[in-house]
Amino acid sequence: MPIYEYICLDCDKKFDALRSMSEADAPICCEYCQSEHTSRTISLFAAHSEGRVVAGAGNACNTCSTHHCSSCGI
């Protein structure tokens, strides 16, 4: 299973989770403060999104840095 990185929007700490791809965008609790106000980070986007993705905007492609590849279908 791939490791995904998440950021807590309440305490601003990052943590990793080993999850299946189908679970990647499912809600996850912060392992520091147990907040559910978390977001999956996509490191390739760090340059222009501060390394975080707004919760609920889970349509970003996992495998490339663009929104225009066959795997994301956008």
Ligand SMILES: [Zn+2]
């Ligand atoms: Zn937290």
